[in-house]
Amino acid sequence: MSADLHVILGDLVSVNHRLTRVAARAARGTESPALWRTLSVLRSTGPIRLxxxxxxxxxxxxxxTKLAxxxxxxxxxxxxxxxxxxRVSLIASTPAGEAALAAWRAELAAALLPYFADLSAGDVExxxxxxxxxxxxxxxxxxMAAPHRLAAEPTVTAR
Amino acid sequence: MSADLHVILGDLVSVNHRLTRVAARAARGTESPALWRTLSVLRSTGPIRLxxxxxxxxxxxxxxTKLAxxxxxxxxxxxxxxxxxxRVSLIASTPAGEAALAAWRAELAAALLPYFADLSAGDVExxxxxxxxxxxxxxxxxxMAAPHRLAAEPTVTAR
DNA sequence: CCCTATACATAGCCAAGCTATATATCCAGC
DNA sequence: GCTGGATATATAGCTTGGCTATGTATAGGG
Incomplete structure (x- = not known):
């Protein structure tokens, strides 16, 4: 039996905030999370407007605007x-950005790995x-959050 | 087989940062995450020094000090x-603090629930x-993070 | 042509994080 | 019991990330 979903969600967000601090300290010396988060979004979407x-x-x-x-x-x-x-400004990550993101993820994972090294295979899964x-x-x-144009957009492609 | 643990950890932190933003916007109008995180820690430890x-x-x-x-x-x-x-200052959460924390968790969970409502029972578990x-x-x-020292990586520091 | 809506920029604020340093207290040794 | 180093917290000052409110330029329909 699972606990109430409400409780799980509350716990999820709580543990998330704590894990965020662990990650921030593990990967110290690197740039701020907001930049990586923004790059991650760009990576999953491709070029988009600001x-x-x-x-x-x-x-x-x-x-x-500030992060960009x-x-x-x-x-x-x-x-x-x-x-x-x-009026429109199209944003696209550069190869350098992709490389920096990958490097950050690798560094972060390496720093966190000791804490997770003794997980069972089932836990990892x-x-x-x-x-x-x-x-x-x-x-x-x-x-859900995109109130803008996701439907009638002619998808101006690429270049 | 599971993907490499490195990749999972990188993805975990990435998705965490994104989820943090979703939660921040969902629970808009409430106090900052850092205060809730601090209260959460206190709740799990009981009274401790600063x-x-x-x-x-x-x-x-x-x-x-600032958060306190x-x-x-x-x-x-x-x-x-x-x-x-x-020299020592002992910190303990008050009943009001516990209540506020519980209220925040409830509000946050309610705000996130729509996004997770259609999960299968297996996914919830x-x-x-x-x-x-x-x-x-x-x-x-x-x-691991006992004294002021940050737990060091097992890799040799080459900075 | 205007007029409104849209896309982004600017200004200005506050919170949360940090390092470096100051202050107060404890304690060991003499 | 003084002195000096270690320890616990406070203060100062900075940077970044977040926000709202507002400004500016362009689009596009009367």
Missing amino acids: GELADLSRVSQPTA GGLVARGWIERTNDPDDA TLERAVAILRDRVEATER | GELADLSRVSQPTA GGLVARGWIERTNDPDDA TLERAVAILRDRVEATER
């Missing part, structure tokens, strides 16, 4: 103008499935 | 002097077990 990035990252538009500034300064994203709409579930939910909420 | 609270919360001592100030201002913790050592695993690891790292 407003969409804000929605999908679950931050306000000004916060996305930091990412541009580090050469981790590129901003290009939409030829069809001069449980974690893996839980990550998949959570990613699915987070991306589902992204879809 | 320095211990900093270590267990995985924040620096000055940060713990906010919690005292809200009446959610009490500070008493250690009769045996005048996976989440529950994952939360238990993570809590166990987080508390294990607390034990």
